[in-house]
Amino acid sequence: MRAMGHIRNVLLHERISSDTETSTSIERQDEKLHQRAAEDGVNVVGVAVDRSVSGEVDLYRRPELAPWLSEEYRGDWNELWVTNQDRLSRSDIHVMAFVFRCLEWGKEIVILDDPEFTQQMKTPEGRVILHAKSLGPAKELERIKARCADAHEWRRKTTRWPGGIPTFGYVPYKVMEDGKSATYIKLDEDMLTVLHDMKHRMAVIGDTFSGVTMWLNKNQVLTARDRARIRAGKPPGRLNKGTGEYVLERWSETTVAELLTNEALLGYKKHKGEVIIGSDGKPLKIAEAAFDSDEWDELQAACQARRITFQRRTNRANPKYGVVFCGGCRKGGTHSQVKWKDRHYRYYRCNGSHALRCEGHTVDAAEADKVMEETFLRELGHERVVKRVFQPGEDHTKELEQVRKHIKRLQAEKDRAKDWDEEDEAEYEERLDALRARRNELKKLPQRKAGWVAQRLKTTYREAWEQGDDNARRKLLISAGFRFEILDNRTEVPWMIQIPMDLLAEISGEARDSTRVILPCTLVA
Numbered sequence: 102m103r104a105m106g107h108i109r110n111v112l113l114h115e116r117i118s119s120d121t122e123t124s125t126s127i128e129r130q131d132e133k134l135h136q137r138a139a140e141d142g143v144n145v146v147g148v149a150v151d152r153s154v155s156g157e158v159d160l161y162r163r164p165e166l167a168p169w170l171s172e173e174y175r176g177d178w179n180e181l182w183v184t185n186q187d188r189l190s191r192s193d194i195h196v197m198a199f200v201f202r203c204l205e206w207g208k209e210i211v212i213l214d215d216p217e218f219t220q221q222m223k224t225p226e227g228r229v230i231l232h233a234k235s236l237g238p239a240k241e242l243e244r245i246k247a248r249c250a251d252a253h254e255w256r257r258k259t260t261r262w263p264g265g266i267p268t269f270g271y272v273p274y275k276v277m278e279d280g281k282s283a284t285y286i287k288l289d290e291d292m293l294t295v296l297h298d299m300k301h302r303m304a305v306i307g308d309t310f311s312g313v314t315m316w317l318n319k320n321q322v323l324t325a326r327d328r329a330r331i332r333a334g335k336p337p338g339r340l341n342k343g344t345g346e347y348v349l350e351r352w353s354e355t356t357v358a359e360l361l362t363n364e365a366l367l368g369y370k371k372h373k374g375e376v377i378i379g380s381d382g383k384p385l386k387i388a389e390a391a392f393d394s395d396e397w398d399e400l401q402a403a404c405q406a407r408r409i410t411f412q413r414r415t416n417r418a419n420p421k422y423g424v425v426f427c428g429g430c431r432k433g434g435t436h437s438q439v440k441w442k443d444r445h446y447r448y449y450r451c452n453g454s455h456a457l458r459c460e461g462h463t464v465d466a467a468e469a470d471k472v473m474e475e476t477f478l479r480e481l482g483h484e485r486v487v488k489r490v491f492q493p494g495e496d497h498t499k500e501l502e503q504v505r506k507h508i509k510r511l512q513a514e515k516d517r518a519k520d521w522d523e524e525d526e527a528e529y530e531e532r533l534d535a536l537r538a539r540r541n542e543l544k545k546l547p548q549r550k551a552g553w554v555a556q557r558l559k560t561t562y563r564e565a566w567e568q569g570d571d572n573a574r575r576k577l578l579i580s581a582g583f584r585f586e587i588l589d590n591r592t593e594v595p596w597m598i599q600i601p602m603d604l605l606a607e608i609s610g611e612a613r614d615s616t617r618v619i620l621p622c623t624l625v626a
């Protein structure tokens with residue numbers, strides 16, 4: 102801890118890597134650093150702002166920062182502040198070398214996003230942790246550099262960019278070809294880093310679409326559209342006519358989900374939402390992929406798993422959310438609690454829907470819960486739990502279809518041609534051979550639709566029920582396909598329960614919607 106009364110002379114360091122990274126990023130760093138400096142009441146002796154300086158450039162070679170590290174000006178500061186480690190350096194070697202140098206000089210490094218950094222740099226154990234932390238960005242950088250490199254190489258093999266804003270991760274660039282300007286797209290280092298952060302959150306940390314969305318908005322990560330505005334020399338965001346200020350475009354869960362599952366991130370060209378197949382019968386690649394195939398599969402599996410919970414999230418307070426439905430309109434029933442004369446009453450109810458011609462139904466929740474438990478254990482208790490496992494698909498049907506279409510088109514072209522010569526014939530044969538080879542290759546690949554496969558666990562439903570809390574039980578009911586419908590409580594059939602006849606067969610797609618219906622009268626009988 103720092104001694105009281107000691108004057109803290111602080112040097113702020115801000116950095117952006119390239120012109121494509123926006124200048125607002127500098128403004129954000131500046132704002133954060135100054136805000137914190139004001140909060141801590143320190144003396145800011147200077148601000149070293151390095152623009153267009155990559156994170157791999159050693160700190161001593163940064164035009165603005167370097168003088169502050171020289172013997173002449175070193176005495177002016179005793180703490181160096183940055184917003185995050187990335188701004189300090191993307192190279193583990195540079196980070197560690199700088200840490201040792203600062204120790205020698207008796208200076209501290211403060212990283213706002215990593216409050217432990219300052220203490221960790223002072224002990225050997227802490228420095229081991231720092232080194233591990235700095236390896237993250239370093240490794241990432243190697244990969245990012247490899248991917249961004251050699252856009253030139255790509256150009257020769259690929260086709261041009263037709264215009265419009267490329268998918269987040271890519272930027273258009275122009276070159277002169279035969280005296281004319283041509284546009285292609287390439288990966289952008291800054292956006293690629295964001296994409297990999299998103300993937301890390303989804304696949305490694307286990308964050309949700311909404312968590313990733315919040316993180317993007319909180320850090321004011323610019324959207325593809327706002328970046329395009331900056332490239333065009335305009336301010337990012339939309340003008341709010343009331344305040345006269347530009348408001349950055351916000352990320353939504355839908356855009357995040359769409360982006361992370363978009364095959365354009367594999368560098369494929371798309372048209373009207375479909376991947377275009379090239380003349381060699383393979384998806385037409387127009388840029389380097391943002392993720393390699395393993396990373397992509399991992400990301401897709403994580404996205405699929407999130408989509409399921411995405412839809413089941415909204416009504417947490419309802420202990421039977423996803424199990425109780427209205428029999429009139431099929432909407433999910435809501436759970437409500439009422440206090441009357443010191444007693445609590447709970448209901449599952451549908452408030453009715455004029456559009457769906459439902460007059461609304463209600464059932465006593467305590468009673469319904471009891472019926473559900475009894476029925477579930479009686480009907481399924483002895484059976485072993487069926488677990489759904491999501492299997493990412495291996496589906497080449499669309500691609501195969503497109504290759505077949507190409508072959509037909511090619512044949513039609515030949516049929517139509519009037520002056521077909523030997524050269525045409527040779528070219529035709531070559532293209533046809535390539536397409537047929539691709540077709541046969543695709544036919545041989547396993548065609549498996551992405552979807553759920555069922556597995557029986559060792560545990561029975563009764564055992565799982567007894568071990569679980571309310572939420573685990575709710576999930577168990579959902580996974581067993583158990584459904585409770587609220588009917589009319591003025592009649593003899595105030596509710597009904599549906600259970601799949603053979604869940605295993607249903608999940609594997611061998612049987613369809615064969616349900617067993619249980620009514621109150623069946624219980625009596």
Ligand SMILES: [Zn+2]
Pocket residue numbers: 427428429430431432451452453454459460461462
């Ligand atoms: Zn209803």
